[in-house]
Amino acid sequence: MNYKKLGNTDLDVSTICLGTMTWGEQNSQKEGFEQMDYALDKGINFFDTAELYSVPPKKETFGHTETIIGNWFKKTNKRDKIILASKVSGPMREYVRGGGNQYGEKNITVALEESLKRLKTDYIDLYQLHWPERNTNMFGRLGYEHKDDDKWNKFEDVLKNLKKFIDQGKVRHVGLSNETAWGAQKYLEISKDHNLPRMMSIQNPYNLLNRTYEVGLAEVSIREQIGLLAYSPLASGYLSGKYRNNQIPKNSRVSLDPDFWSRYNKPNTNVAVDAYFKIAKKYNLDLAQMSLKFCEIQSFMTSVIIGATTMQQLKTDIESVNVNLPEEIIKEINEVQKIYPNPCP
Numbered sequence: 001m002n003y004k005k006l007g008n009t010d011l012d013v014s015t016i017c018l019g020t021m022t023w024g025e026q027n028s029q030k031e032g033f034e035q036m037d038y039a040l041d042k043g044i045n046f047f048d049t050a051e052l053y054s055v056p057p058k059k060e061t062f063g064h065t066e067t068i069i070g071n072w073f074k075k076t077n078k079r080d081k082i083i084l085a086s087k088v089s090g091p092m093r094e095y096v097r098g099g100g101n102q103y104g105e106k107n108i109t110v111a112l113e114e115s116l117k118r119l120k121t122d123y124i125d126l127y128q129l130h131w132p133e134r135n136t137n138m139f140g141r142l143g144y145e146h147k148d149d150d151k152w153n154k155f156e157d158v159l160k161n162l163k164k165f166i167d168q169g170k171v172r173h174v175g176l177s178n179e180t181a182w183g184a185q186k187y188l189e190i191s192k193d194h195n196l197p198r199m200m201s202i203q204n205p206y207n208l209l210n211r212t213y214e215v216g217l218a219e220v221s222i223r224e225q226i227g228l229l230a231y232s233p234l235a236s237g238y239l240s241g242k243y244r245n246n247q248i249p250k251n252s253r254v255s256l257d258p259d260f261w262s263r264y265n266k267p268n269t270n271v272a273v274d275a276y277f278k279i280a281k282k283y284n285l286d287l288a289q290m291s292l293k294f295c296e297i298q299s300f301m302t303s304v305i306i307g308a309t310t311m312q313q314l315k316t317d318i319e320s321v322n323v324n325l326p327e328e329i330i331k332e333i334n335e336v337q338k339i340y341p342n343p344c345p
Contacts, residue, residue, distance in 0.1 A: 011125065020069065032068045035311070039318065046082070047069065050130055051086065051115050063114070079120075083125045084119070085229075086115050086124050087127070088128070090132060097111070126174070128176060135147045140263050179204065180217075203231055205230070207295065208291050210342055214300075222300050227301060228301050233292050234292065234306075236261050241288070244270070289320040
């Protein structure tokens with residue numbers, strides 16, 4: 001396994017992070033336990049979850065994934081072996097603390113306390129804001145429309161709330177998710193000016209079908225030491241190749257909830273995937289492993305968040321750390337990007 005520093009902290013996190021959002025929906029607790037056991041044995045020390053999980057989000061499964069992780073901690077007594085990341089939900093439906101903004105002092109305090117209970121731990125290593133409260137583009141949305149009357153908790157107030165948790169020892173570090181370059185820079189600026197907690201990471205999508213992070217945010221990551229935690233590195237399974245030739249495998253995410261997983265179902269998705277598949281085949285590589293390794297080696301990357309529903313998928317994904325991508329392969333990958341630039345932003 002490979003390791004990198006989390007932001008400018010002294011924490012060494014594995015460059016493969018175990019994603020958990022299917023546990024409690026597509027995966028049972030037993031399967032989640034098996035994944036955690038295997039991942040830890042292979043050197044993964046970084047787990048990522050959220051209060052919102054499992055997905056697709058709904059009232060009946062809210063918090064289920066954190067509960068599974070907490071039960072594993074209780075069973076194995078290995079909390080000290082794991083760098084644990086979780087997230088507080090952004091503006092949500094009524095079933096999440098009455099809906100609306102969630103980063104005010106009352107809601108975010110309740111959120112953290114409930115997460116700690118479910119996770120059966122006294123602290124979270126990296127506590128992230130799942131998405132911005134303000135009106136901005138995220139989750140692949142284009143066409144930014146500005147609203148001056150948009151109401152959201154001020155960055156300084158949010159950081160003050162997070163500082164209380166750090167001072168109490170309930171949170172070690174904080175991070176962002178689904179954030180823009182402007183938002184990340186403002187948080188960093190305010191934390192420096194007011195001696196408040198510094199954001200250590202940004203958890204955004206990044207994969208061969210969506211390299212938009214390279215525009216703007218990559219520079220912020222490198223210059224400010226606030227690395228990317230890449231989610232959807234396989235584009236919800238499209239870059240595993242399992243949806244090629246219009247195949248929809250039984251019990252896959254797309255087959256179970258096609259509307260929720262429609263982000264990567266775009267006009268040029270399949271032709272781009274086929275082009276990457278040909279590169280992988282040419283060099284005798286597994287497409288999923290090639291796709292993951294491409295993410296891992298980016299200079300702005302801290303860790304790549306994998307998500308598997310079967311043990312075979314998990315083993316394949318973790319083995320990507322041992323793949324070598326010479327310059328000739330990188331060049332061919334970049335040529336495909338020129339032809340089909342970010343088909344799934």
